[in-house]
Amino acid sequence: MSQEFLGRDEQSQDAFSRAVEQAASNVIAHFGTLEQCYSGMPPTQTARLFDGIDLCPEQGRALKDVLDWVGANILRNSIAVTHPHTMAHLHCPPLIPAVAAEVMIAASNPSMDSWDQAPAATYLEQEMVKWLLGLFGLGGSGDGVFTSGGTQSNFMGLLLARDVFAREQLGWNIQTKGLPPQASRLRILCSEMAHFSVQKSAAILGLGYDAVVPVPADADRQMDPEALRQTIARLREQELLPFALVGTAGTTDFGSVDPLHALADVAAQEKLWLHVDAAYGGALMLSRKHSRLLSGIERADSVTVDFHKLFFQPISCSALLIKDAADWEVIRYHADYLNPEENENAGVLDLVTKSIQTTRRFDGLKIFVTLQTLGRERFAALVDGVLALAEEGAQLVRNDPDLQLMAPPRMASVVFRYAAQGLDETTLEHINTVARRQLLLDGEALIGMTRVDDHACVKFTLMNPRTRAEDLSRILEAFKRCARSLL
Numbered sequence: 375m376s377q378e379f380l381g382r383d384e385q386s387q388d389a390f391s392r393a394v395e396q397a398a399s400n401v402i403a404h405f406g407t408l409e410q411c412y413s414g415m416p417p418t419q420t421a422r423l424f425d426g427i428d429l430c431p432e433q434g435r436a437l438k439d440v441l442d443w444v445g446a447n448i449l450r451n452s453i454a455v456t457h458p459h460t461m462a463h464l465h466c467p468p469l470i471p472a473v474a475a476e477v478m479i480a481a482s483n484p485s486m487d488s489w490d491q492a493p494a495a496t497y498l499e500q501e502m503v504k505w506l507l508g509l510f511g512l513g514g515s516g517d518g519v520f521t522s523g524g525t526q527s528n529f530m531g532l533l534l535a536r537d538v539f540a541r542e543q544l545g546w547n548i549q550t551k552g553l554p555p556q557a558s559r560l561r562i563l564c565s566e567m568a569h570f571s572v573q574k575s576a577a578i579l580g581l582g583y584d585a586v587v588p589v590p591a592d593a594d595r596q597m598d599p600e601a602l603r604q605t606i607a608r609l610r611e612q613e614l615l616p617f618a619l620v621g622t623a624g625t626t627d628f629g630s631v632d633p634l635h636a637l638a639d640v641a642a643q644e645k646l647w648l649h650v651d652a653a654y655g656g657a658l659m660l661s662r663k664h665s666r667l668l669s670g671i672e673r674a675d676s677v678t679v680d681f682h683k684l685f686f687q688p689i690s691c692s693a694l695l696i697k698d699a700a701d702w703e704v705i706r707y708h709a710d711y712l713n714p715e716e717n718e719n720a721g722v723l724d725l726v727t728k729s730i731q732t733t734r735r736f737d738g739l740k741i742f743v744t745l746q747t748l749g750r751e752r753f754a755a756l757v758d759g760v761l762a763l764a765e766e767g768a769q770l771v772r773n774d775p776d777l778q779l780m781a782p783p784r785m786a787s788v789v790f791r792y793a794a795q796g797l798d799e800t801t802l803e804h805i806n807t808v809a810r811r812q813l814l815l816d817g818e819a820l821i822g823m824t825r826v827d828d829h830a831c832v833k834f835t836l837m838n839p840r841t842r843a844e845d846l847s848r849i850l851e852a853f854k855r856c857a858r859s860l861l
């Protein structure tokens with residue numbers, strides 16, 4: 375018998391337990407104990423870590439040895455997302471209960487495409503979706519599906535928007551006939567701060583990057599509704615066909631939120647599909663203190679939520695929610711072997727009917743286990759905590775004459791730069807770019823970079839509830855030390 379698979383025999387069950395324990399103790403030994411957020415190994419060297427390794431040896435070796443090798447070589451040279459000084463991206467430390475759920479997901483390996491591959495899991499995912507619809511105020515006719523990430527959720531939102539528009543306004547079925555003759559005139563509106571996945575989606579949807587019309591944002595990095603109205607009027611004059619408006623609830627760099635009520639008013643007047651990208655900000659809905667920042671999201675036609683950001687879930691975990699379940703019609707497909715129409719008529723739920731993926735992970739379990747374990751209050755405290763920390767970080771920057779805060783802190787983001795008196799812009803450009811890299815190679819901190827008004831800037835993205843204000847002070851001091859050393 376193959377002991378490599380779990381079975382009813384005690385031996386394979388022992389092998390399973392040992393394997394999971396070995397993996398866990400390796401994570402602790404080689405990752406949980408890391409003193410720095412990165413080993414400092416440069417890319418030229420990481421590319422050579424595997425030189426001379428036979429990737430498919432004729433004979434295997436003990437799992438423990440392999441896991442130890444992975445620990446010592448891969449985990450040790452990972453970004454320690456659990457380290458309080460890791461704060462570059464919207465890249466979170468995963469909650470322990472969610473990691474435990476991952477073990478169950480991997481071991482039971484349900485596939486979310488059809489009920490007969492995931493009976494209980496299908497209905498739990500559906501319950502999580504219903505709960506999310508309630509949380510976001512999307513109402514009883516809505517629906518949703520888990521996806522691989524915000525990129526896929528945004529893509530699906532725009533796919534539905536395009537196809538529903540074609541069906542209702544152009545009398546054209548894109549699913550069967552492909553793009554309509556008017557395709558080159560279709561336009562998507564979003565703020566200039568929106569995530570690049572909007573452009574990518576437009577390209578994949580056959581509309582091209584040029585179909586995305588950026589609307590100017592105001593000084594607070596929120597879409598300007600007046601500019602939006604003017605942009606739409608200009609498009610209509612040119613006989614172009616705007617069909618979708620993307621609002622962002624938490625821009626990737628700044629955490630700013632577009633004025634969702636104003637966007638919803640425009641979308642209603644102009645008959646545009648309103649998609650709200652809440653990949654970053656969605657978790658705020660669980661906070662009594664901050665949920666009103668997303669007010670108006672309940673008026674969206676579709677919403678992107680990422681759980682592998684401020685919901686602290688292991689990658690991947692995301693969902694697309696829609697206001698009207700009837701809109702799935704435009705992507706419906708029935709495969710005889712998987713989700714025949716008879717199933718649907720008999721009330722069997724085959725989730726593949728509303729997904730662009732076929733085989734799909736049971737990511738909904740992680741968020742279920744998380745919420746059951748922490749409860750809303752404790753979870754909200756984590757979110758509130760990182761938002762409060764961002765305020766503290768911004769205050770430290772404001773109080774420092776050598777630093778310049780580039781925007782008020784929003785969500786968990788603080789964007790700033792080194793800007794000591796008397797230095798010209800060319801020098802500042804160089805210093806801010808190099809000092810950030812130096813901090814990483816020294817293992818001191820991993821902070822983000824971006825550009826604001828054509829200045830090189832750095833940012834804190836505070837995704838770790840274990841980070842303290844003292845950590846931020848220390849990092850700012852180290853950053854200034856690096857910066858000065860470059861002068």
Ligand SMILES: *Cc1c(COP(=O)(O)O)cnc(C)c1O
Pocket residue numbers: 464522523524525526528569571622624625626651652653654680692
């Ligand atoms: C992260 C992010 C995305 C992309 O999500 P992935 O899960 O990385 O695919 C989209 N929109 C916003 C605003 C984001 O912050």
